[in-house]
Amino acid sequence: MDLDFLRNLLLVVDSGSMAEAARRVGVTPAAVAQQMQALERELGVSLFVRAGRTVIPTEAGHRVIERARGLVREVAEMKAFALEGEDAGELRIGTITTALLSLLPDVLARFSTAFPQAKVLIRAGTSMELYETLQRGDLDVAVCLHPAFALPKAYDWHLLREEPIVVLAPSRLAGQDPHELLRRESFIRYDRSLGGGKQADQYLRAAKIVPHELFELNSLMAIAMMVDRGLGVSLIPDIVSPLTASLDVARLALPVRTDPRRFGVLWHRASPRARLIGGFLRCADEVLQRESRTDERKTRKRPRAQA
Incomplete structure (x- = not known):
C-alpha cells in the first residue's frame, strides 16, 4: 500500500474535496481520484460518497482514516528517529499567509543553507486551522498568531513579531x-x-x-x-x-x-524533529536581528529636524 496515497487520503478528508487536496499537493484532481480508487480496490471497500463538490467518508472510510493517521504518523516518527542527530529529515511547516509573504522566505533561505539535506513541506492556513493540524500531528511547527487561550503544557511558543x-x-x-x-x-x-x-x-x-x-x-x-x-x-x-x-x-x-497582533512559532515539546525545529528558530531569530540592525542604520541616516 502506497504511503503517499494514504497521506493524500487524509488531505482529502481534512480539506473536504479531492480538488482542494490536489491543489495542495500540486497534482490534478483526476490523479487524486485515481489514488483513492486504487485504495478502495486494495481495501475492498468504498471510502467516500459525494455530496455536491465535497466528499464524505463512509463508515468504512472513517475506520480506515483513523488507522491511516496512525500509520502516517508512525512512519514519519520512524524516519525522524532514524535521522536523529543528523541535519536531515523532513520539517512540516504550517504558516499564516502574511508570514509566508513577509518573514518566512528569508528564514527558509537561511534554513536551507544551514540544513541542505532537510526537506521542507509548507502549508498555509488560518491560525486556528494550523493549531488543529498541529494537534493532529500533521505539522511539526505552526507559524501563527498566539492562541487566545492558554496553551497546553505540551506545547511551546516563540514570539517572532509584534505588529501594532x-x-x-x-x-x-x-x-x-x-x-x-x-x-x-x-x-x-x-x-x-x-x-x-x-x-x-x-x-x-x-x-x-x-x-x-x-x-x-x-x-x-x-x-x-x-x-x-x-x-x-x-x-x-x-x-x-x-x-x-x-x-x-x-x-x-x-x-x-x-x-499589537503577535505571531510566532508553535510546536510540540516532544517532537522527534526537535533538531530541525531548533534550527528553524535560530534562523528566524537571525533574520529578525538582521532586520533590526537594518532599521537602526536607516534611523541614524535620517536627517535631523531643524529647530
Missing part, C-alpha cells in the same frame, strides 16, 4: 486625524473571523466609530494595494513585507493604545 494596529491610508491623508479618517473615508475591513480583524473590530466598537464599510476581505496584502489605489482606508496590523514597501500609503498610529 494602525490606520492604513493613502499617503495624501498622512497628516489627518486617524479617527476622523475612519469615520469619514470609505472603509476596507480586515476579515473579522481572523485575529487581526477581531482586534480592529473591537477597537472600532470601543472608540464608537461606525465606518462607511465597502469591502471586507482576508488578505492584508490585498488591502494594502486597495488603499494604495485610493479605494479607502483600513484598520489593520502593521505588517512588514517587501510586497508592500513600494506602495504609496501612510501608517497612522492610533490615539488610543491597543494590544
